[in-house]
Amino acid sequence: MKIEILDGAMLKKALAGAAKFLEDNKEEVNSLNVFPVPDGDTGTNMSLTVNSAIKQGLNLDEDSVSKIALATSHGSLMGARGNSGVILSQLFRGFANGLNGKDTADVRTLAEAFKQAADTAYKAVMKPTEGTILTVARECGEYAISICKEERDILVFLKKVINHGEITLNKTPEMLPVLKQAGVVDAGGKGLIYVLTGAYNALAGIDKIEVKTPEKKKVEQKEYIHHEHIDTDDIKYGYCTEFIINTKYEDIDLFRNELSLQGDSLLVVGGEGLIKVHVHTNNPGVVLEKALSIGELTDIKIDNMRYQHEEILLKSELSKSNNVENKDFEKEYSFVAISIGEGIDEVFKGLNVDYLVSGGQTMNPSTEDILKAIDNTSGKNVFILPNNSNIILTAEQTKELSSRNIIVIPSKTIPQGIAALLAFDESKSVDENTESMKESIAYVKTGQVTYSVRDTEFNNTKIYKDDIIGIAEGDIIANGKEINEVAIKLLDNMVDEDTSLITILYGSDLTEELAEDLENYLSSAYNDIDIELIFGGQPIYYYIFSVE
The missing domain is CATH 3.40.50.510 (Phosphotransferase system, mannose-type IIA component)
Incomplete structure (x- = not known):
């Protein structure tokens, strides 16, 4: 099979393949988190960004690669999540600029688009760091330019670029010591390789990707609705919470019963690896934490229904005015x-x-x-x-x-x-205000207590899966088996002679009694420092400390 010209239909297939392959492998990307904490989300962020991108590109009833790439770029920009997602959106943006005005693309055009993609992403980051997704993108772009004159087959060209990207990815631990210490390659770079590989697999027929022609949307007549005022205090559960769980957990009825204690309007359906959840609750953090205990989450959506109703009323009132825009x-x-x-x-x-x-x-x-x-x-x-x-x-x-x-x-x-x-x-x-608000950040030290999701070694300290770990200013400071024990070790390393206030935000997985035990200990140990205890309700982190 040989492809010398990429048309709009092929580009759509490549984009769909890229999204699918990244989605299939996002958990591996998530697992490359440097810290062994349960918040690795690079793969999820990149996958959500790509899915937002292709939703725009695939639904466009156009054949030119230029217009498809531009729509994809816009979708990625609006759907960008996290640093990796934002950088990925900039890669899409530069790629679209490289295809500007083109109905089709050959190897040379694609090479120039790859190079422009990397250049655009670098410009978007104030202080680019080598050993990251930026390095992999740059190396791919530069290599693409170097081989585009001798190669006409797009599939052979893509395969060579991907191979070079993988070589670069494997060198990232040598560029960033923190990657080498954790024994991982850069997660964002790995995600980019999956994007490129998925596109190649779709074009080469390795993955069978079907792209449906979008249906013409019917123009619907506007319906004017009168919104009655509802006392938002009457809304018993304020947060509409929706998500999907990727899991091997099979007892859906038991899980549904557990969530029924957290709210109403509950819907828990699925099976064979996926569970879809919808619930109205006052504590979405608790719901998400329960879901995390049985699997990985995607498509998370939380809306404050009290705010929503008030906003609808506000917009309804504003629409009565003839000069809303002004x-x-x-x-x-x-x-x-x-x-x-x-x-x-x-x-x-x-x-x-x-x-x-x-x-x-x-x-x-x-x-x-x-x-x-x-x-x-x-x-x-x-x-x-x-x-x-x-x-x-x-x-x-x-x-x-x-x-x-x-x-x-x-x-x-x-x-x-x-x-x-x-x-x-x-x-x-x-x-x-901007200056003073930015300055205030420098006077606050933040500590966090959570648990390890894997065995690892950090700063010559062996950490085991499920250990409690204390983190401050980008370092794992303490570890152990007991939450408060680790919290005390962490704060001992954070408090200095200038400290006047410690604020404790305790999470949804911690009892008030345990948090008060810590407060009492700290009040005794640091009798010249004010201690403030607040229920934060955050998932994942047992404690968040503010030391000022």
Whole structure:
């Protein structure tokens, strides 16, 4: 089989193959997390990003590779999740630019598109790090250019590029010591190889991929609806929570009964490896944690129904005005924060956050999720608090997609986000507040206590699966068998002579009694430091500490 020209139909098949192969192998990518903590989500983020991309590309009733690639690029941008997803969206963007104006593509055109993809991704990252997906993309692009003059068969060309990419991927531990120490290759780079391999397999007929021609959508007449006011206090369970579990667990009835204690409108269906869940609950963190105990989660969606109803009423009232588009902003500043956990939500609400986006480790929100949050605020200037290092790039993407003045405060943790909000002063200018909020982040140290998902060695310390581990500032500081024992070791390493306050956010898997035991110990051990205990309700992490 020989392919010298790639047309629109072939590109769609390649994209569908890329998405399927990455989806099939995403758990292997997730497992390449440097830390052995239960929040490896690179594969999931990349898969969700690609699926969003191809949804746009495959549904486009066009034959030119240029228009298909452009639609795919837009879909990836809106669906980008996590740092790896954002970088992948930039690769799609550069690839589309390389195919601009082309109805079909030959080897040379594809090589130039690969090179432009890597160049675009590098420009999108302020401080590119070698030994990551960027390195693999760059090497693939440069190698593609070097062989495109001598090779005309697209399949042979792709195979050579993938082989070179795998060689580069295997060198990433030599470029990043943290990868070598953990004994893994770069997860994002591995995901990119799966994307390219899936595209090759589809074109070569190794994987049978069928792409259906999209049906023409019928134009429906608008229906005007009058929304009656409902007292949101009457909504017993406020969060509509949906997700899919990939699992070998078979006792669906038992799992359904366990979830029935957490809310109503419960739907648990599936089998043969997949369980679909829908539930209205007041504590989505608990529901997600129960689901994580039996398998891996995908397609997570959490909506605050109280907010939704209030927003529908607001939009309904605004639509009565003839000048909705020209309406002045109601206030100078609005805040959007990424949050997970019932108690943490309440903390952010108490600090006047206008809109909360559910997300964090294992469930990074997409660019589109954050854009929707921005649209549901009424401030001229919108501050975004990602509160997770893996969400900062996603938040940055919204700047070019929104007409508002978007300011992303690079908060990497929940405590940093809280500190930034406390530093805000409404009487100050945007620039002054931005500076002071960013400065406040530097004065907060964050600690986290969770469990190990695999055996590993970190900083010459042997860590076993299910060990309790304490993490601070990017390092595993303590490990052991007891939660509070590890928490105390962690804080002993974080507290110094300047510490005046320790805030404890305890998670959904911890009893209040155990958290109070820790509070009492710390109050005795550090009698000159204020200790504050708050129910955070976060999944995965037993404790989140803020040390100031």
